[in-house]
Each structure stands twice: as structure tokens, then as C-alpha cells.
Amino acid sequence: MERQIHIEPVTRIEGHGKITVFLDAKGDVRDAQFHVTELRGFEQFCVGRTLWEMPGLTARICGICPVSHILASAKACDAILAVQIPPAATLLRRLMNAGQLVQSHALSYFYLSAPDFLLGWDSDPATRNVIGLVAADPVLARKGIRLRAFGQEIIDRLGGKRIHPGWAVPGGVNQALPETDRAWMLERLPEALATTQEALALFKSTFGDVEDRDVLTDFPSMYMGLVRPDGAWEHYAGVLRIVDSKGKVVEPGYDPARYYEIIQEASEPWTYLKFPHYVPKGYPKGMYRVGPLGRVNACDHFATPLAQAELEEFRERSGGRSGRVFDYHYARLIEILASVEEIGELLADDRITSTEIRAQAGINVREGVGVHEAPRGTLIHHYWVDGNGVIEKLNLIVSTGHNNLAMNRAVREIAKTYIKKGKVSEGMLNRIEGGIRAYDPCLSCSVHAVGKMPLAVEIVDAQGDVVTTLARDDR
Amino acid sequence: MDLVVGVGNELRSDDGVGARIVRALPAQPGVETDVVHQLTFDLTDAVGRARRVLFVDAHAEETHLRLSRVSPHGAVQGIGHALAPEALLAWTSAACGRAPDAWVLSVPAQSFDIGEELSPDVVRGLPAAEQAVLDWLRDPEPSDE
Structure with a gap:
């Protein structure tokens, strides 16, 4: 008799999802599906709004990645204006995106994922979270908090606030970088660099062997x-x-x-x-x-x-x-390091405090694409407008979406390891959650939806009946 | 360093009164300010470095301005989108080894609808609320009211 395993809700990720594991008649895993169960429909209700509103509107897709959407949107708008934005605006946008990479990756690594592997995959779920990490290593935890705060503060000082800064605009940005803020960033830079290097050293000393990093499956x-x-x-x-x-x-x-x-x-x-x-x-x-x-x-x-x-x-x-x-975590730390280094290079460029920060133009092209790298991956905004700049159509391909096939593959591979002949091994739920969490999916963004992201697993038999439900809501 | 944190969403009418009060504070040596929508785990570092903390927040259930002492308490769990001041202090104690003396200034509020305007009664109460923050900054051991 076939069975299905459902995991719902998935915890410590952004958004709301569910997992179903399908078993064959022998009780082995036949397939697994990672469901994203919310919808918000930005691609519909942005139609009819003006180009000038798009960075601010699409920023509301997410409270974690608003900077990513603002920048991709502004780039799509630049293309429609057919302008080359001023050098300072490019430097400042790069600076904000580097700050976003730092804060988002630090959130993913220190707050959401490190408890799994630094405290142990099979440690008590009640303490296998950032609280447990604080208790086990308060110094490291506090450094992680300060690293994230560094990235957030860069965003705040550039855009006026940490979340949804209406700062990147078609043609550039709307506020220059004061010398006082540049000095603050430079002052905090060495600490951010040291924390990142320390985290990398700890990661490598703990997971230096390839076998240690096979825990969440390996596939081409x-x-x-x-x-x-x-x-x-x-x-x-x-x-x-x-x-x-x-x-x-x-x-x-x-x-x-x-x-x-x-x-x-x-x-x-x-x-x-x-x-x-x-x-x-x-x-x-x-x-x-x-x-x-x-x-x-x-x-x-x-x-x-x-x-x-x-x-x-x-x-x-x-x-x-x-x-x-698992190497998503390793790569994430390397990217924090690269971002911190680039922040230093950007701040060393005196053009970054120029007040020439915006190119002015009207609608010159009816279609524009903005692409950049959000923390979770490549983000694509594609707009079509009429002669007045009113949006006629848009397409958003969001970072987490690109990884959808791979997340489903990871869930299936991990489930195969932990479910044999209908028996679910201890620790499966933790590993499946960890497998998804490694991608740091932002489901709010991916379906342009909002919500919590607890996880549930359901096991469904050949007749389609749910025979087991595993759930946890420790977010 | 004394830290004054304005809590609330300025796009939600009176909910933003704490943020407005803190933004209006004149810069003073030894005083840091922050404005947030909600209290989150991210604040632990700043709170942990402070000698004293004042949270300024809108409260629908209050009819008068009220200053209350708060202490670390319970609920050190999850990292959701909003913490009570007591839980944030408990987090701070865990992460930083100490929690500062802390107070909440509760500002009476009436409307939490979408909008940037404050209710007339809240506007009338703004000077008193702003003065209460200044009084707190001057008084090393303010008593509950």
C-alpha cells in the first residue's frame, strides 16, 4: 500500500509551505513535493500603476528582501527611461546591495540555520534555535547579531529606514551618502570583517571534511x-x-x-x-x-x-x-566576506559621496528588464509600459523560484535516506527542514505572498489517504 | 548610554506616536535613539550596551500617559516578528550577560487604521508625552506612574 508523508509547517524559513512524501507499495519513497501554499498576485495588481511607483510597490513583496526588489525594479525602470545612471548612484546601489547580502546572509546563517549544525541535528528542538545558540556560545551569537546589524545599518543610513526604503528610484537614487555615514561604515568595517573570518574559521574547523557536509544530500x-x-x-x-x-x-x-x-x-x-x-x-x-x-x-x-x-x-x-x-552555508559565509570587502572598496571611492545621483528622463522605451543578485539568487523584474509609463504587463522571476526544482529534489533525496519500508527514521523531519532551510527560501517573495513559514510533513498512502502527519511550529 | 526606542508603524495612525515622539527628541550627548515597527531580537545588542532603556509605545488600553518599569521575563522563545519588552530584555540578558534598567512609556492611542494622521486627542497629548521622555532622561531613578 502506498503512503504519503506530509511535513507541515516548515519552520525557520520565510513564508508558508508544506511537504508531502509519497511512498510506494513497499513503503519506500516514490516522490516528494514541496508545496508553497500562499498567493498574493503582484503581477496582477501592479498593472495600471505608473512606472514611478514600481520600486516602492514591489518592495512590499517582502519585509526581508525589500532592497532586492527595489534595486531590480529601479534597474528595469532605468531601462525604460533609457538612461545611464550617474557613477555615484551605481556605487551607492552596489553599497546597499552589499549591505543587504551581509544582513540577509547573517540572518540566515546565525539566526536560522547555525543552530541546526552547531548545536546538533538531533538536539532538542526546544533549544535547537537561536536561543540555544545564545546559551551555547553567547559571544558568537552576539557577534552574529552585530554583523547583521551592520548590514541593516548600511541600508538604514542610505535609505532612511531598514525595511522598504524608498531610495532607489528610476534613474538613480534619491539621497546622497553624507560623509558622517561613510565614516560610520568605515569604522564598523573591521569588526564585520573579523566576525566573518571567525565564522568561516569555525565552520571550516567543524565541517572541514566532505563527509560532514554530505548531511543534507549531494546531487548534480x-x-x-x-x-x-x-x-x-x-x-x-x-x-x-x-x-x-x-x-x-x-x-x-x-x-x-x-x-x-x-x-x-x-x-x-x-x-x-x-x-x-x-x-x-x-x-x-x-x-x-x-x-x-x-x-x-x-x-x-x-x-x-x-x-x-x-x-x-x-x-x-x-x-x-x-x-x-549543506554547502549553501559555506558559500553564504564566503559571500558575506566578499560583500564586506566590497563595502570597503566602495567606501574608498570618493565619488560615492557625490550629490549627482539621479538621471532625469521620460519614457523612452516601452519595455525594460532589471536583473541583479538578491541574497537568495538571481532576481528578474520585467515591465511593459504604455507611452505614459503606465504598467501594461510585468513578469517577476524571484530568486527562490529558480531553486524550486532543486528544493524538491533535495527533499526527495533526504526522504529516501530516512524512510525505508514505511519506517520513518528519527531525525528525518530535522534533515528535511534543514535541506530546505539551506536554500534560505523566501516564500513571501517567491509567490509574492506574505505569511509565516512553519513546516508540515504528511505521509500519504497509495489510496491517497494521509497516514502520518509530522508538524512543528517552533518559530 | 541611555537608549530611547520608539515603537510603532507610522502608517497606522496612532500606532506611530512612539516613533514620532522619539524622532522629535533633540540630540543629546549620552543618548541614543532608535525607531522600530516592532521589538525584535535584532535590538539585543543595542539594548545590551545601554545603561537604561525607555520604550515609547502606543497603547489602546491606556487612558493616561503611563511610565512603567519592566524587567526581563519569560518567553525567550522563537524569533518571531514581535517581542514584548520583557522578552526582549530576557533575550538581551541571555545574549549579553546583562539587561539594562528599562521602562515603558505607554501613550494612550485610539486609532490603528491605515493612515499617517494622529487622532486629535493623541495630538493634544504629544507635548506631555515628549516632556515625559525628557523627564525620564533627566531622572536617574524615575518612579512608576
């Missing part, structure tokens, strides 16, 4: 991220690169404005989250991964020295590109 896929023309890791501009599981270049540098020629979305009736895939390989074979691991695997090198040294060590420890889900 393609990887996608923006890179600079020379193949360097990039987060704001550049071209789309896709590599295969061995690092062989599949798409060397695709124009982001023509993303739709290589990326399309499929739909399934059991989830609101679509399935972007690489067009030449079709659906579902065209699975690729984005986000920290996607970017670190897709690039040739980092442009900053400390991150480059870590990349070399990462590839040496991994035997090349890594397909380990």
Missing part, C-alpha cells in the same frame, strides 16, 4: 549567477552565466535583458511556486541552482583577495564545484 545540477565580463563573482551588474555540475560553462555570458530566451517557468497544480528551468534542456531536466552556492559555483573567481582565497580553499575541499546542499 547546473548553477547560475551574474558574473563580470572576466568571469568574476558579481551581484549588481554583469551577465548571466550557467555552468554544469563540473563547472563546464553552459552559457558563458547571456544578456540579462534577454533572460526569457534561456529561462522559462513551468507550473504544477500542487504549488503556487512556479518552476523556472533552462530552456534548452526543458522541464524538469533544466534544473539549475542559484543563490550563494549557485553564484560561487558559477563564477571563475572573486575580485577581492580574501574571498578569492576562500573560494580556492572551498574548491579544494570540495573537489571542484560542490553539489552539496
